[in-house]
Amino acid sequence: MAIPKEKLLEMYRNLITARLLGDKLAEIFTTGVAGRTGLHRGTGEEAFPIAIQANLRKDDYLKLTFRMDFTLFAKGLLLRDVIGAEIFRDSSQFGGPRYRFFDPDNGLLAHTGAGGEEPPIYLGAAVAIMYKKTDQVCVCVMGDGFANRGPMHEAMVMSAAWNLPIVWVIHNNQYAMGTSVKKSYKIDDLADRAKAYGFPGETVDGNDVIASYEVMKKYIDRARNGGGPSLVVGETYRLMAHFMGDPQIYRPKGEAEEWWKKDSIPRYQKTLMDMGILTVEDIDKFQREIEAEIEEAATAALALPQASYENHLKTAIDEI
Amino acid sequence: MAIPKEKLLEMYRNLITARLLGDKLAEIFTTGVAGRTGLHRGTGEEAFPIAIQANLRKDDYLKLTFRMDFTLFAKGLLLRDVIGAEIFRDSSQFGGPRYRFFDPDNGLLAHTGAGGEEPPIYLGAAVAIMYKKTDQVCVCVMGDGFANRGPMHEAMVMSAAWNLPIVWVIHNNQYAMGTSVKKSYKIDDLADRAKAYGFPGETVDGNDVIASYEVMKKYIDRARNGGGPSLVVGETYRLMAHFMGDPQIYRPKGEAEEWWKKDSIPRYQKTLMDMGILTVEDIDKFQREIEAEIEEAATAALALPQASYENHLKTAIDEI
Amino acid sequence: MAETQMLNYVSAIGAAINEEMRRDERVAMWGEDLVSMQGAYGENPGMFKEFGDRIKDTPIVEQAILGTGMGAALAGIRPIVWLMTAGFLTIAFEGLFMEVGGLRQEYGYAGPMPLVVYCRSGIGGGFGAHHCASTESLFMHSPGLKIVMPSTAYDAKGLMKTAIRDDEPVIYVGYGALYFGAKEPIPTEEYLIPFGKADIKREGKDITIVCYSGMVRKALAAAEELNKEGISVEVVDLRTLVPMDVAAIVKSVEKTGRLLIAHEAMKRAGAAGEIAFRVTEAAPDLVKSLKTPIKRLAAQNLAIPRSISLDAQLLPQVEDVIAIVKTMGFD
Amino acid sequence: MAETQMLNYVSAIGAAINEEMRRDERVAMWGEDLVSMQGAYGENPGMFKEFGDRIKDTPIVEQAILGTGMGAALAGIRPIVWLMTAGFLTIAFEGLFMEVGGLRQEYGYAGPMPLVVYCRSGIGGGFGAHHCASTESLFMHSPGLKIVMPSTAYDAKGLMKTAIRDDEPVIYVGYGALYFGAKEPIPTEEYLIPFGKADIKREGKDITIVCYSGMVRKALAAAEELNKEGISVEVVDLRTLVPMDVAAIVKSVEKTGRLLIAHEAMKRAGAAGEIAFRVTEAAPDLVKSLKTPIKRLAAQNLAIPRSISLDAQLLPQVEDVIAIVKTMGFD
Numbered sequence A, B: 001m002a003i004p005k006e007k008l009l010e011m012y013r014n015l016i017t018a019r020l021l022g023d024k025l026a027e028i029f030t031t032g033v034a035g036r037t038g039l040h041r042g043t044g045e046e047a048f049p050i051a052i053q054a055n056l057r058k059d060d061y062l063k064l065t066f067r068m069d070f071t072l073f074a075k076g077l078l079l080r081d082v083i084g085a086e087i088f089r090d091s092s093q094f095g096g097p098r099y100r101f102f103d104p105d106n107g108l109l110a111h112t113g114a115g116g117e118e119p120p121i122y123l124g125a126a127v128a129i130m131y132k133k134t135d136q137v138c139v140c141v142m143g144d145g146f147a148n149r150g151p152m153h154e155a156m157v158m159s160a161a162w163n164l165p166i167v168w169v170i171h172n173n174q175y176a177m178g179t180s181v182k183k184s185y186k187i188d189d190l191a192d193r194a195k196a197y198g199f200p201g202e203t204v205d206g207n208d209v210i211a212s213y214e215v216m217k218k219y220i221d222r223a224r225n226g227g228g229p230s231l232v233v234g235e236t237y238r239l240m241a242h243f244m245g246d247p248q249i250y251r252p253k254g255e256a257e258e259w260w261k262k263d264s265i266p267r268y269q270k271t272l273m274d275m276g277i278l279t280v281e282d283i284d285k286f287q288r289e290i291e292a293e294i295e296e297a298a299t300a301a302l303a304l305p306q307a308s309y310e311n312h313l314k315t316a317i318d319e320i
Numbered sequence C, D: 001m002a003e004t005q006m007l008n009y010v011s012a013i014g015a016a017i018n019e020e021m022r023r024d025e026r027v028a029m030w031g032e033d034l035v036s037m038q039g040a041y042g043e044n045p046g047m048f049k050e051f052g053d054r055i056k057d058t059p060i061v062e063q064a065i066l067g068t069g070m071g072a073a074l075a076g077i078r079p080i081v082w083l084m085t086a087g088f089l090t091i092a093f094e095g096l097f098m099e100v101g102g103l104r105q106e107y108g109y110a111g112p113m114p115l116v117v118y119c120r121s122g123i124g125g126g127f128g129a130h131h132c133a134s135t136e137s138l139f140m141h142s143p144g145l146k147i148v149m150p151s152t153a154y155d156a157k158g159l160m161k162t163a164i165r166d167d168e169p170v171i172y173v174g175y176g177a178l179y180f181g182a183k184e185p186i187p188t189e190e191y192l193i194p195f196g197k198a199d200i201k202r203e204g205k206d207i208t209i210v211c212y213s214g215m216v217r218k219a220l221a222a223a224e225e226l227n228k229e230g231i232s233v234e235v236v237d238l239r240t241l242v243p244m245d246v247a248a249i250v251k252s253v254e255k256t257g258r259l260l261i262a263h264e265a266m267k268r269a270g271a272a273g274e275i276a277f278r279v280t281e282a283a284p285d286l287v288k289s290l291k292t293p294i295k296r297l298a299a300q301n302l303a304i305p306r307s308i309s310l311d312a313q314l315l316p317q318v319e320d321v322i323a324i325v326k327t328m329g330f331d
């Protein structure tokens, strides 16, 4: 079943937007207006989250890795609000997510400061879907690092026992801080984790937009149709430091260079051009349009308010 | 490689002792001298823990399921002290374990009241073995129920990453309280859990003494020789209620009866008799000897002191 | 006079859950062996049948059980998650303390998250800390958790109903030794008990004992004894620790001039410190004019052991209440 | 005069660990990215090289990291387990609070279990509760955990050495904002600082501020300001919360007649309640004779948000110390 041209181009636009937005965020952080340093950059890993989101509706539940949250415009957030959240502005009064990315009404439930506490929470959304008998799904993407943690395991156990509409995803960028995935896993294919739970597991080249889209579509459709949980592993690479400023003493020389060769953008451009869907002129045009959009969004984001203390107090349950 | 006759008979003696001891404990609990009711009986599940312990030295670390702790005489505890611990007597001043079964010097580290917190702790003993460069091993047996919990998963992840001398074991008696293993696992073979970690997993008939002994020997030897972790699943059945008094409304009619047919004792007797190692007269003799031993141990156990408040205060770290 | 029925503590809780599940179909409940053993400790034979899959059994995965409660609450369900014992709350601690109790605030979300976390404390018999320990003092330190600890069947019912209707997360801790206790007359007509309203379980004029949960019974028994010796004890049952009815304590102490705070939780860093400080902050002059300094009675600073012979010595008993009251300036 | 070297807080901790690892080969350390990133936050470039596999990286499995520390400690190793932040202690909470802190007592085992659980609190910058929160008040409520929270490089070194040599489990919480702070003169000769000995960081006669960790710096800055207005502040740095040097507080308050307890942990059920109660219990007459009731200053009852603009308003600052001191009867 061929992917519609519109979908292919939408993903292309989103991929380029993600790349340029990542650069813009790095620039903004360098100027200091974010109020802190150390952005966790995701450049080079955008294809997989973009392909995931191309399969989701706004009312589906989604967690990405914290590093890839800046691609959430692909789920319908405004670019302005994405940038705003990255630099700690509060766009909720304008319909955006709250400080950072939290927006239950649009399927964003949380990042937890202790990474890896999200799977049970997102599984809870899948429980709600079961009770409400809607056809929503839940996609919970964990980094290769946090995917080792106990709460994810427990949530996977329960997802299998209750046959819940959730797709577990490991975004494998080969590193967790300074720790190579080879050191924390003694399996070559992370999708083997699924064998412990009795649901399907599949690994895909996360730098291949179309392959990622198709694999995700298969399991998201399956979950939507009552087929229950599954695990998808997207293979990509953390081209950037863990955070801006990390000297990366753990990274073998030449490794990143090898992965740059597998970068999703030239590959996807070539695919689309081979399919006759994209021309060199289009590439140029998209680039210019998106750059302008991002500029505008960045300006708007910087004008967003900081979180207000008065609003914040509304979250108190008792005397402060 | 044939199992020595002495080992086979030792296991026979231990198996019969376990069966008779289980009955004795039930009797003691019924009289009320234990000070509480609700013993978690393990009758019918003895073969697997007996076979495990036949492979261990006193200085190896071992955790059984709480239900099977009464078989710890097979690791060298006195029968008196086992009974004492089951009825809350403190035999530590006589060289026994403390209240219940806790004896670091003899490889017993803990049961945790929240079942399933033990795997990280036992893995710590394996870490110590690594640092001390001894040839001890660690065997951590979890029930099918608690084996689903997060701490066990995390410990298995770390055991693989560090290649530690530990054998993970699931004692699958098909039930966790009222929950059938079929409801909490969507895999048929629990040993598939090992596939998530990249170490070997194997399932064995836990009511078959010799098969259990051999499989455990393989993986315990492997761990002792630096081969790292593995997972063994012993299949057996909880013939008894979760606790004495539980009305067992969850148990399908006839299920227990089917499993009684697979009881380890007549099977092992037949095997040993076929091998010419055991006669009908031996069976009788062992039975009488063991009954007498248990009677004596029970009398001695009832004479053991309760835990003393003064001793207990020594565990305080600060003002009480 | 209103009609009543005779219910024990566990049936009162069951009745509350039943009524609320009938009233609001978004209410659902899950946990271990709720269905297979009719309530994990067999508390409530038959109660769950009418709700079909709205009450479900889980594998033994407490971190997931707790977390699913939170996620479902954010996604439109009103879950009651059953975590068995107050000690087991520690195994889902991060989820409960930081996420259920704090995540909304971390993100500035004041929207609803209606979740009841239900468990029991106070189960003795050598089962050790996890079954017996009172962990409420820990959760008071979480920024966003309400805490309910009823001491009677009447309160248990009315507070459970309020908990289920609350739009914010609530920890509801039953007291084990009360579950199958004597039946009490409970109104057949619906009633709710608001959070943050203490109840004077006994009036008195010489000393105020502030307590909650299983400690109330012990305080009342002690009060009975002390009364014989001419000491008149007022027993204030907080019923909810967060929010806390500080005004009720102040009012009582204004009358009695003496304050003893008693709980089964461990002494060091236990709830008593917070209670005393709240009273001091609310009524500094009152505290200055007390007849004798505030005292506390609590479990000793030791884990509850796996031994049936020690519980009584580590946990506060009726005699301990009597003894400490007598040190508070009655000569 | 003793020789000194200039070290900042993080290097002082590193020096302590180095020295102890050289002294006792049973000492080992593991956690996330200790080796790969030279200390997880890059605190200590190069420090770990000489110990080979005695310092090891783990996968991200905090429950396992903590538990292995306990098991190894029971099996003859003296582990330091690195858990990064005081907020992350909550994800291994059961293991830390109930097992490390209680299991020995549950079974009546008074034998050694030498474990140091090492982490930092007080990391701001919009990272939210887990990186910034002070969780020590929780662990004070555990039956068997010692708690160390140093406020200077000097104390950090001497207390880490004591922690490593202690035969019982110790939580050692560094204060994030101090790690790369100014260097201090540290004796080159070995020294240890005993647990349970508070340190008077500034002498004064009008009011005692009891504090610890990051709050000490703020109290000292406030004292400086208040001094200009004629209020003489004594700053008592507890250094260890369990055991607590109640006698030092009493002695100071006997002199000043006023007591303020300040911490960055959240107010409700925070450590201040315990500190105040201990003082009341130790010196009831002193408390009765105070010039003004005991007060506390703490973080507001809200989670630390994911927003850089709110931290300062939720956490106690120097100005807050000054303001609250001024309400304590200086007119």
Ligand SMILES: Cc1ncc(C[n+]2csc(CCOP(=O)(O)OP(=O)(O)O)c2C)c(N)n1
Residues within 6 Å of the ligand: A065, A066, A067, A113, A114, A115, A116, A142, A143, A144, A145, A146, A147, A173, A175, A176, A177, A238, D032, D060, D062, D084, D088, D091
């Ligand atoms: C529970 C917990 N442990 C440790 C950390 C510190 N930490 C922040 S990011 C990170 C690495 C996460 O790796 P991964 O899941 O692979 O995501 P990636 O950074 O590769 O996107 C760690 C260990 C944390 N935030 N939470």
Ligand SMILES: Cc1ncc(C[n+]2csc(CCOP(=O)(O)OP(=O)(O)O)c2C)c(N)n1
Residues within 6 Å of the ligand: B065, B066, B067, B113, B114, B115, B116, B142, B143, B144, B145, B146, B147, B173, B175, B176, B177, B238, C032, C060, C062, C084, C088, C091
């Ligand atoms: C963390 C935790 N959850 C729940 C319980 C209550 N509980 C006691 S025994 C048990 C069943 C354990 O099943 P399994 O591990 O299969 O052991 P078995 O009883 O079959 O020997 C449960 C759920 C507990 N003690 N700890």
Ligand SMILES: [Mg+2]
Residues within 6 Å of the ligand: A143, A144, A145, A171, A172, A173, A174, A175, A176, A177, A238
């Ligand atoms: Mg990664």
Ligand SMILES: [Mg+2]
Residues within 6 Å of the ligand: B143, B144, B145, B171, B172, B173, B174, B175, B176, B177, B238
């Ligand atoms: Mg079982």
